[in-house]
Amino acid sequence: MPTPTVVQVVVDKPLAQGFDYLWDQQNLGQEPMIGQVVEIPFGRSSLIGVVIKVSGHSDFDINKLKQVKAVAPLPPLDSAALRLMNFASQYYIHGLGETIVPTIPQMWKKPEDWEKIPKKLIAAEKKKEKKDREIKSEGLIAESQLNNEQESALNALRNIAVEKKFRAILLQGQTGSGKTAVFLNWLSSILQDEKAQVLILVPEINLTPQLERRVRAYFPNKNMAVLHSAIPENQRGVAWYEAMTGKAQIILGTRLAALTPMPNLKAIVVDEEHDPSYKQQDGIRYSARDLAIWRAHDVKAPILLSSATPSLETWMAAKAGRYEYIRLDQRAQGASLPxxxxxxxxxxxxxxxxxxxxxxxxxxxxxxxxxxxxxxxxxxxxxxxxxxxxxGYAPVLSCNACTWMSKCQQCSSYMVMHKAGALSRKSVLSCHHCGLVKPIPEHCPDCGNADLRALGxxxxxxxxxxxxxxxxxxxxxxxxxxxxxxxxxxxxxxxxxxxxxxxxxxxxxxxxxxxxxxxxxxxxxxxxxxxxxxxxxxxxxxxxxxxxxxxxxxxxxxxxxxxxxxxxxxxxxxxxxxxxxxxxxxxxxxxxxxxxRDEAKLPPFSYQGLVHAEGKSLEKAIQYLGALKGRLRSKNLIGHGLKVYDPVPKAVMRVAGTERAQLVIESGNRKQLQEILELIDQDLRSHSQGRISKGENIRWLIERDPISI
Ligand SMILES: [Zn+2]
Ligand SMILES: [Zn+2]
Missing domain, CATH: 3.40.50.300 (P-loop containing nucleotide triphosphate hydrolases)
Structure with missing residues (x-):
């Protein structure tokens, strides 16, 4: 009997490990490969997963292993993409499966539709060609039109960013100094290589249409893929496919684009690199900018960070010479500053x-x-x-006779008054945290007074x-x-x-x-x-x-x-x-x-991690974190440069009926912080189902490098 082929598959669950499955080559019609997207039986249903290992044996009883059901009509995720996912999973203390699988667009996660995909791709292609013709192009500033300062910035950039070398470069320039024209002209020299792919990250969806028109003006003949969360599902599925197969040369998108596979990635631009929206605030809480820097380093490509007001981290790295530093100090058209x-x-x-x-x-x-x-x-x-x-109209409605204020019944925040026509036909109170909407009371619910006032x-x-x-x-x-x-x-x-x-x-x-x-x-x-x-x-x-x-x-x-x-x-x-x-x-x-920050030893002079805990009662969430701190102390892990604060309620303590607390962990040493966070992950997992603690039912999550505390 020939040795069976065993593959290890990770799925989108808060689990530390993958699962072994058998690979029946005849049935599946192809050889197993690392990075393949597959459908597997899981419990009573089936799930989408990614193959991370292929071997001839399993630590489990081979006779009890189930078979991989189907393979997505996709090339496997390339090795650089998998290295990036692995890094993100380790650094951000998140399962590998729950790191990779959410980055795959929905279109590729519906096995019942896989047969129809080739047809869909052809249809999407035609639609895209039509749309591409319709996109107006604007804002081309050719190299010959750059002012002296822009020209020398461009030359400096070309000298620094040599092929096959990692370089992080801060391009710091006043608003209106023409940073975009500089980096688009730079990218045009990189894109002379027919196969090269470049990634341009922008912080906000609202900024993509304008930049899309500009990029179009510079590269009328290049294939561009636009990726952000507001794009219809199928369109995003096609854009991601074009990026991961190398068909698109320019990938323009918001933070989620930072995790898109690009087999021929040759340069990255992070526009407005200081912007907090590069930080993902749920699921795996990554910084798209930081991952982009790691990625550039990994594939030996230059990365340009552009901003008028760089983040303190980036600015200090440039000042210290760890990043290259290029400046544009004049406004491009000579207009004076406001x-x-x-x-x-x-x-x-x-x-x-x-x-x-x-x-x-x-x-x-x-x-x-x-x-x-x-x-x-x-x-x-x-x-x-x-x-x-x-x-909204006013952040809070209050009674003029008693102390009543429009508190949300589910959150520890006030409901915001919205005028008629904005959220509903009538004026309403709306909670910006849980989304609860209520009619505006005619009288004070506490004292009956009719004189209610909008404050702020x-x-x-x-x-x-x-x-x-x-x-x-x-x-x-x-x-x-x-x-x-x-x-x-x-x-x-x-x-x-x-x-x-x-x-x-x-x-x-x-x-x-x-x-x-x-x-x-x-x-x-x-x-x-x-x-x-x-x-x-x-x-x-x-x-x-x-x-x-x-x-x-x-x-x-x-x-x-x-x-x-x-x-x-x-x-x-x-x-x-x-x-x-x-x-x-x-x-x-x-x-x-x-x-x-230096005086207070706050980031970037120290590194922070956060343990989030939420449950039905604040007391229990605080106790849960307090007990964790106690265990760390009893293992003699606190001190020696590691600081663990007391657990505290979050700034908005209650959201949608859930009470929330956090524990801040701080160290002057990255490695020490990483080790302690991994240890906490193991500790909490040992009495949890996924990330929900057994008994107290506290949902917990570890965050690395939080940007709001
Ligand atoms: Zn009242
Ligand atoms: Zn609420």
Missing amino acids: NVHLINTRDPQNQFSPGDVGRPEGKSPISKHLFHAISKNLENKKQSLVLINRR QGTQKIEDSIEELWPKARVLRIDTDSSKKSKGAEELFQEIHAGNVDLVVGTQMIAKGHDYQNIGLVAVLDADSRLFSQDFRAPERLFAQLVQVAGRAGRSGTEGQAGGDIFIETQYPEAAVFQYLLRHDVDGFLSYTANE
Whole structure:
């Protein structure tokens, strides 16, 4: 009897190991290969898995092994992709199967459809060709059109990024300095190799259409695959297939694209590398930027990290010479930087007083100072952007007679008031954490008082105030509510480009990356709410966002023209974030932040891990983490450079009825942290089913390098 072939298969379950199956070559019609996507019987049903090992024996009784049922009509995942998955699984303390399988698009995980796939691919191809013809291309800046600074950046890049060598390069440049033109021209030299593949990562789905048009302009004859979560399932399945078979040369996408197999990967660009949306916040909590750097290193390719406000980690690596450092310090078209104005809202002179012309009826969220500036900008026929980082009408509804506030019954947060028409036909209260929607009570549920007040403000309330202050202006609101409705975000942005709008109110969605042509003024209304936070990264994020949003002003300016204005309403104009912004001093701010972190021994001067625990009661979740800490202490693992904090409730403690707690673990040594997290994983697994503890029913998860604490 010939030796049977045994394959080890991993599946999307929180398990540390894979399972052995028999491979019947005659029945399956092909040889087994590592990286194949297969259908296997599992319990009473069947699952999709990936082959990670092929051998002639099993540690289990061969006669009891089941057979692989079917093989997906796909080439196996290539060895570099599998190395990446292996690394991600180990580094982020996540099962290999639950790391790989979720990265495979749904289309390839439905065995009942596998037979139809060749037909589907042909149909999709035709559709794509048609769509590709329809995509407008825009924004080509050929090499000959680059300014001197861009040209020398491009030359430096070409000299550094030589073939078959890993290099991490920080391209730091002002907003509007033309970083995109530099890296697209660089990629064009790499793409002269017919087979080469390049990966371009962007932080937000909303930024892909504009960049897609730009990339199209540079590479009209290259095959591009666009990957992000908002793409229809089949389209994504085809794009992923084209990337993993080498058919697409340009892969443009959000963080999930970082894990897409690309057998001929030759260069990576991470645009806006500092952006927190590169961090996955559920399942395997990876950083797409960090994985991209590992990946470039693994396949010996250059990686370009681009930003106006680099993350502290990247900036320090460039400063220390671990990364190459290229800078663009001028705005590309010679326009000057926006003028930064801090409006001290505590100063009565900046506020409306009775008798002022144009004064609104109630208390105005827009100060008098800002009112005059926007009015002047309107007179100059320029557009204004007003940024408030909270959607809805008001963050909380409260009773004027008693202490009632619109608390969510399922979460430890308030329900946000939304005006009629936004989420439903009537005004509603909505919880932004669990999604619960309720009608607005007519009377206070506690005391019956009819005088309920909306406290604070969101985008809708600001929209109302603006319509009252400038009744003739054309106002557009852009937030996730308005962009989900009839028109997509892209269409709303087109309204701005077309000049159909005078005033735009929106959340940070409007701040990122878009090249607006006629914005003369940007106003930020709620900067203070993000100034004080338990998260030590909050000021860094606020600073990056303010630089971004300031960069929207006056981008179209030509030589010598004023660069537009940014107005920030704050009670704390002396705060470091604002003072460095006032001087456009990105490096000064980063250096200041580095000193602060160094003194407190916070990342990047130390490394952190987080153990999340959630269950029906907060007390039990805290106890569970406390017991874990106790076990670590009794094994004498705490100290010696390892710090384990006390378990605490999370910032939003209760979500959808689940109580949540966390334990922070910190070390000055990466390896020590890694070892302890692996140990914790084993410890917790030993009394758990998957990641749910037996007995207490606590769901736990380990996170490496958390970015919000
Ligand atoms: Zn009341
Ligand atoms: Zn809720």
